Every structure is written in C-alpha cells, then in structure tokens.
Amino acid sequence: MAKRLIPLFNRVLVEKIVPPSRTNAGILLPEKSSKLNSGKVIAVGPGLHTKEGKLIPVAVKEGDTVLLPEYGGTEVKLENKEYHLYRDDDILGTLHD
Amino acid sequence: MAKRLIPLFNRVLVEKIVPPSRTNAGILLPEKSSKLNSGKVIAVGPGLHTKEGKLIPVAVKEGDTVLLPEYGGTEVKLENKEYHLYRDDDILGTLHD
Amino acid sequence: MAKRLIPLFNRVLVEKIVPPSRTNAGILLPEKSSKLNSGKVIAVGPGLHTKEGKLIPVAVKEGDTVLLPEYGGTEVKLENKEYHLYRDDDILGTLHD
Amino acid sequence: MAKRLIPLFNRVLVEKIVPPSRTNAGILLPEKSSKLNSGKVIAVGPGLHTKEGKLIPVAVKEGDTVLLPEYGGTEVKLENKEYHLYRDDDILGTLHD
Amino acid sequence: MAKRLIPLFNRVLVEKIVPPSRTNAGILLPEKSSKLNSGKVIAVGPGLHTKEGKLIPVAVKEGDTVLLPEYGGTEVKLENKEYHLYRDDDILGTLHD
Amino acid sequence: MAKRLIPLFNRVLVEKIVPPSRTNAGILLPEKSSKLNSGKVIAVGPGLHTKEGKLIPVAVKEGDTVLLPEYGGTEVKLENKEYHLYRDDDILGTLHD
Amino acid sequence: MAKRLIPLFNRVLVEKIVPPSRTNAGILLPEKSSKLNSGKVIAVGPGLHTKEGKLIPVAVKEGDTVLLPEYGGTEVKLENKEYHLYRDDDILGTLHD
Structure with missing residues (x-):
C-alpha cells in the first residue's frame, strides 16, 4: 500500500x-505544563x-513546528502512524525557540 | 447502455x-491495518x-492513488461496478510508494 | 399552448x-442492473x-447522455411528456459507449 | 394611483x-393537461x-412567454389585476410554439 | 433635534x-382596492x-413612487412623522401613471 | 490606562x-417625542x-450626527463614559438641521 | 519546547x-472602573x-494597546503564560493615552 502522502491544495500534513509526561531524569511532570497543542509539518x-x-x-x-487549533483536522493513518491534515x-x- | 463516464467540472471518478483482508500467503490481517480510505482515479x-x-x-x-475523505462522494454504478464521484x-x- | 422550451442561464432540459425492464428477447431483467440515473439533453x-x-x-x-444526481432537478411537463431541468x-x- | 410598474434591477413583471379549463368548442379539459406554470412578460x-x-x-x-418556478415570486395587484414579480x-x- | 435624514450607502428613505379609505366625494372604498404597498422617495x-x-x-x-415589499424596511420617526428606510x-x- | 480609542477598519465610535426628558424651561416632555435613536460620531x-x-x-x-439601528453595536466604556462601536x-x- | 509564537495570516497574539485591583498606594479600587477589555499586542x-x-x-x-471584543479569541499558553489569538x-x- 502507498506510503507517502502529498496533500492537495492548501492542506498540511502534521x-x-x-x-x-516525565522529564529525561524521570521526574513526573504535572499535566498543566503540557497543554500546548503543537505539531511538526510533514508535508504541504x-x-x-x-x-x-x-x-x-x-x-x-x-x-515547521506549528500551533494547532483545539478542534478540527482530519486524522490520517499512514503505516500505522497517526497524522492530521x-x-x-x-x-x-x-x-x- | 452507456459505459464510460467523463465527469463534469472539477469532479473526479474514483x-x-x-x-x-488476508495476505497473499493466506494470513488473516487484523482489521486495524486496513483503515486507509484510498482509491484509484479513473477519470477527471x-x-x-x-x-x-x-x-x-x-x-x-x-x-493517481488518492486519499479520500471519510464522508461524502456520490456512489455511481457503471457496468455493475461501483465507483465514487x-x-x-x-x-x-x-x-x- | 407553447411547445418548445429554451432554458435560461445554465439550465439544461433533460x-x-x-x-x-426486460431485454429485446423478452427476458426479465433484475432491478439491480437498471440503477443508473441518466438522461438525454434536449436543450441547453x-x-x-x-x-x-x-x-x-x-x-x-x-x-449528450448525462449522469444525473439522485435528487434535485425541476419536473416540467411539455405536451404531456415529462422532462427535468x-x-x-x-x-x-x-x-x- | 399609479398604474404602470417598471421593475428594478433584474426583476420581471409577469x-x-x-x-x-374548456376548449373553444366547449369540451371540458381534464385538469392534468393544464399543469404548466407559464406567464407573459409584461415589463423587465x-x-x-x-x-x-x-x-x-x-x-x-x-x-416573452416564460416557464415559472412552482414556488416564489411576489404577488402584485395593479388596477385590480394580479401580476407576479x-x-x-x-x-x-x-x-x- | 436634527430634522433631515440623508441615508447612507444604498438606503432609501420612503x-x-x-x-x-374614501373618495373625495365621500364614498367609502372597499378595502380590497387599496392593497398596493407603495411610497414616495424622500431621500436616497x-x-x-x-x-x-x-x-x-x-x-x-x-x-419616485415606488412599490415596496410586504415585509422589511426600518421604521424611522422624524419630527413625529413616520418614514421607512x-x-x-x-x-x-x-x-x- | 489608555483614554482615546481609534477604531479599526470601518468601525465608528458613537x-x-x-x-x-424636560425642556430648558423645565416642562416635562412626553416619552413619545424622544424616540429617535441618534448619536454623535466621536472617532472613525x-x-x-x-x-x-x-x-x-x-x-x-x-x-456627524447619525441615525443608529435599534439593535447592534458594541458597548465600550472609556473613562467611565459609555460609547458604542x-x-x-x-x-x-x-x-x- | 518552542517558546515564541509567530501568528499566521491576519492573526494577532495579545x-x-x-x-x-488596587492602586500603587494600596487603595482598593471598585470593580466598575476596571471593565475595559484591553490587551498588549505581542506579535502579528x-x-x-x-x-x-x-x-x-x-x-x-x-x-499596540488594543480594545478586544468581549467574546472570541483563542487561548494559548506559552511558557506557562496565558495569551490570546x-x-x-x-x-x-x-x-x-
């Protein structure tokens, strides 16, 4: 089955x-600090x-690292890995940074 | 009855x-691995x-092999074979690939 | 009363x-094979x-022979014959073909 | 009171x-044959x-003799005669013809 | 308080x-004959x-004497006189005429 | 805190x-005569x-003195004085006049 | 994790x-005087x-110091500080001023 997805029009694969949920040193982080809904752009x-x-x-x-809206986007599964459009x-x- | 459909405007026949649901060797695949909703473009x-x-x-x-949205598209039956527009x-x- | 209809704008009379429902030889066809919703263009x-x-x-x-959507279109009766716009x-x- | 109406923009007075409901010879016509919703254009x-x-x-x-949609149009009464816009x-x- | 209204954009003061409801000679007119919803354009x-x-x-x-739609328009009172926009x-x- | 508001785009501060409710001479006016919804343009x-x-x-x-719609507009309080956008x-x- | 946000299109980070709620001298201010919904533009x-x-x-x-609408805007948390887009x-x- 096909592996790479090239989005159409102005779509972005993220x-x-x-x-x-814990630091490299193993300290458990409180849930609040991880609230940012971000992603990596894979293809445009x-x-x-x-x-x-x-x-x-x-x-x-x-x-690009992007800030995503809380709702919206289409879930896509490619090679058992989950992406969003x-x-x-x-x-x-x-x-x- | 007519056999070939040429879509109008920006429509795509898929x-x-x-x-x-099983490999060539006959091993039954789990349902999860086949979730991608894709199709072959027949005519544009x-x-x-x-x-x-x-x-x-x-x-x-x-x-083209295309990734389709989960909903939408119009079912068309041509020569007893099912297509979508x-x-x-x-x-x-x-x-x- | 008027007999011929010339559609306005981008309308199509079909x-x-x-x-x-049976072949020329008289064999009754199953309903499934006749599902295509098509028409002949009479005027544009x-x-x-x-x-x-x-x-x-x-x-x-x-x-032109055209593939019609399942819903929509306006029924028009001209000279006791039924058409759709x-x-x-x-x-x-x-x-x- | 004013008598003649000149429509504004793309409006058409019909x-x-x-x-x-009966022919010139006096034969009563069945209701089915008169279903066409048509009109005469009076002013544009x-x-x-x-x-x-x-x-x-x-x-x-x-x-022009025009084919009208089943619904829509605005009823206007001018000099006790009924028109539609x-x-x-x-x-x-x-x-x- | 201000007395004259100059409408903005494509607004029309009517x-x-x-x-x-009765003729000059005092004859009471039936209600049906006065159904036309018309007005005088005061300012545009x-x-x-x-x-x-x-x-x-x-x-x-x-x-201009204009034919008005049955619904719509904004009532405006200027100097105790009623207008519509x-x-x-x-x-x-x-x-x- | 900031005192003067410069509206953005086509917004108007009114x-x-x-x-x-009474004249300069102290005569109480009936409520009806004051129905006009008007305002002074402060900034555009x-x-x-x-x-x-x-x-x-x-x-x-x-x-400018403007006639305002009955509904709509955004209430803004600047320096304890009420305005509308x-x-x-x-x-x-x-x-x- | 990323720290600085550059908004896309016509978005504004505020x-x-x-x-x-009290003055520099420590006097408690009444709630009414603080009703203005304003913000500082961080990035555009x-x-x-x-x-x-x-x-x-x-x-x-x-x-820029901006006047914000009462509703709307998307809450964003960057480095534990709350912003709005x-x-x-x-x-x-x-x-x-």
Missing part, C-alpha cells in the same frame, strides 16, 4: 507532538488558487 | 481500493471556471 | 432514460455570466 | 397564463450590476 | 402612501461601492 | 444622544479594504 | 491587560491575501 500541498486563478502558496513549510488557514501560527 | 473532469472565467484544471490525474477539493491528497 | 441555456460579466457556456450540449453544475458527467 | 428591469460594476441585462424581454434567474426558460 | 443615499471600489448609484431617485435592492419597482 | 476607523485591496473610507466623519454600514444615515 | 502575522492575491498587512502592530478584524480599535 504529526502532533506528544509532550513527555501546492497551495490554493484565488478566484483570479493565482496560486497562493501554503503559509507553512515542511519541518489541516487547511493552512486553520493553523494558528509557527513556534520558534 | 474506484475505491478495498484492502485485502476538465476543471472549474473561476469567477473571471479562467479554467483551473483538476488537481489530480487519471491513475468527488469534487477535487474534497480529495485530501495523493498517495505515493 | 429527458430521463427509463431503462428497459446560453450559459451563466461570471461576476466580471463573461459568459461561461453550458458544460453539456444537446444530444437541471443547472449544469448539478449534472455529474457525460456517458459514452 | 402575468400568469391561466389555461382554459434594467438588469443587475456585477461586482465589477458591469450591467448584465435581464435575460427575458417584454412579450420574479428575479430573472428564478425564471426557468422561455416557451416557443 | 414615506408610505396611505390610500384614501450616495450608493454602494462594489468590491472593486466602484460606486453604483441608488436605483431610485427623490420623488429600505435598501434599494429591496424596492420592487417604480410606479408611473 | 456617543448616543440622550434626549432631554481608516476604512475597509475591498477584495482588490482598495481602501474604502468610512462613510461618516467625526462630529458600529460598523459604518450598520449606521442608517446622517441627521441634519 | 496579552490581556489585567487592571490593578504577515497579513491576509485578497482573492486577487494582494497581501493586506495586519491592521495593528507589536506594542485574534483575527485583526475582530479587534475593535487601538487605545492611546
């Missing part, structure tokens, strides 16, 4: 970041055509 | 891929006109 | 094809103006 | 055609501006 | 015409901008 | 005019961009 | 201003593309 579509026929490229790129205008922003 | 329409009258061609092409912007992406 | 409108004032001609033409973007595709 | 508006400011003239003209894109087509 | 706005920034002037002018595209047409 | 936004990127300036200006296309018209 | 997106493909920059800038057209105005 792998959600599951925050560690070519963009969306405006009504004039111009192509607006997707606003994020492969490798979002329209780029549903993604709230990019996260940087 | 034959859904039914995943094998000429595309959709924008409000300026420009034609935007369909985003997938004949032969989708608008190209309802198709989530293309699948590649 | 005569539905009623599949034969001049097309629809875009918001820029450009005319987009109707996507099907007189004589569809917007061209409600028609799913054209059927060919 | 006088519905009430089919004779100047047309509708597109979002670019272009004027699209009304698709029917005074004197339709947007031209609600009119299904023109009828010709 | 004074409804209350048909005489400058018009509406299209999405391209073009100004489309209001379709009626001061002094309509968007020009809600006005059905102009009435002429 | 101070509602509370009609005097820069205007709204059309889909083509053109800026349409706000249709009213600082100092409206989109300019919700304002019905300007009032003049 | 830190709400919590009004002091690049803007939104119109349907013609033109970029309209965000209407506020980093450092708004579309710039949901922000009512900018506040100035």
